Amino acid sequence: MARTSNLPHATGRPTVTDGGMETDLIFHRGADLPCFAAFPLVxxxxxxxxxTDYYDGYAAIARRAGAGLMLEAPTWRANPEWGERLGYGPDALDRVNTAAIALLAELRERYADGIADIALGGVVGPRGDGYQPDRRMGPDEAAAYHRPQIDSFRAAGADLVTAYTLTDPGEAIGVVRAARAAGLPVAISFTVETDGRLADGHPLGAAIAEVDAAAAPDYFLVNCAHPDHVERGLAESGGQRHRLAGMRYNASSKSHAELDEATDLDAGDPAALAAGHRRLEPLLPRLPILGGCCGTDARHVAALWNV
Structure with a gap:
């Protein structure tokens, strides 16, 4: 297992992570992913x-960029309520969460020649829908809900936990508490709407401050939002910007509601996405982790890294 001190948030080492896994698998590779869940593939x-073919593309980018690599598990939906919809009870979820980290461990060995630092991340997703949050949990409920998945990651040898596409501070606080109880480093990634705020109306900076006051994670990210939308959030973030250590952008500048209604992939333009990120760089002096989210693939991430 990697030491916490070797993880990108601690070293500041530039680190590639992947793109929009589910949209890439569905639209470019023909995968059938009910409930937008990639975990059954393991x-x-x-x-x-x-x-493996999907991750290979990002390992190649890390090599070209001379950067580290964050391998993140296909487990965004592998939590109790989403698992139940797909016929996975607690034992089956433990099996797939464990198998996902095992796959990443195999890939770390495969990629070790040419990439100095490779971290294995267990990915947690929201209990509800990241685009249409339909319920909010208090921290205690959220900690109990997410703890089994995080325990599976710990037992399987994950280096850290990242919770992506969260929409309110309460669930984020619970995830941090569960990860701390399991002894794992943890990151929280909020998603923002077109106005730069969380779906529950929190300004990005206020949400970061609230989580930090209750249960500080190792760092924060923003994911599943276009640079135009992130920029509006940063404008309100003030001194909290220093807590952001990663960005995973959407390819499309459409709202979450518009993307939910779309039947075709809006892949945007990789060069324009990279230009949008460069516009934000002066606001984000500490940003070692960079990748994509919905609609992006290796082309977009390569453009972000200028390789």
């Missing part, structure tokens, strides 16, 4: 081969 040889 259970078949064909699925693991598809995931």
């Amino acid at each position: 259970e078949t040889g064909e699925g693991r081969a598809m995931l």
Whole structure:
């Protein structure tokens, strides 16, 4: 297991992470992902081969960029309520969460030649829908809800936990508490709407401050938002910007509501996405982790890294 001191948030080492896994798998690779869930792929040889090919593209970017690599598990939906919809009870979820980290460990060995630092991340997703949050949990409920998945990550040898596409501070605080109880480093990634605020109306900076006051994670990110939308959030973030150590942008500048209604992929333009990120760089002096989210693929991430 990697030491906390070797993780990118601690060293500041530039670190590539992947793009929009689910949209890439569905629209570019023909995968069938009910409930937008990629985790069942780890259970078949064909699925693991598809995931390996997907991760290979980002390892190649890290090599070209001379950067580290954050390998993040396909487990965004592998929590109790989403798992139940797909026929996965507690034991089955433990099995797939463990298998996902095992796959990443195999890939770390595969990529070790040419990439100095590779971290294995267990990915946690929201209990509800990240685009249409339909329920809010208090910190205690959230900690109990997410703890089994985080325990699986710990037992399997993950280096850290990152909770992506969160929409309110309460669930974020619970995830941090669960990860601390399991002894794992943890990062929180909020998503913002077109106005730069969380779906519950929190300004980005206020949400970061609230979580930090209750249960500070190792660092924060923003994901599943276009640079135009992130920029509006940063304008309100003030001194909290220094807590951001990563960005994973959407390719499209459409709102979450518009993307929810879309039947075709809006892949935007990789060069324009990279230009949008460069516009934000002066506001984000500490940003070692950089990748994509919905609609992006290796082309977008390569453009972000200028390789």
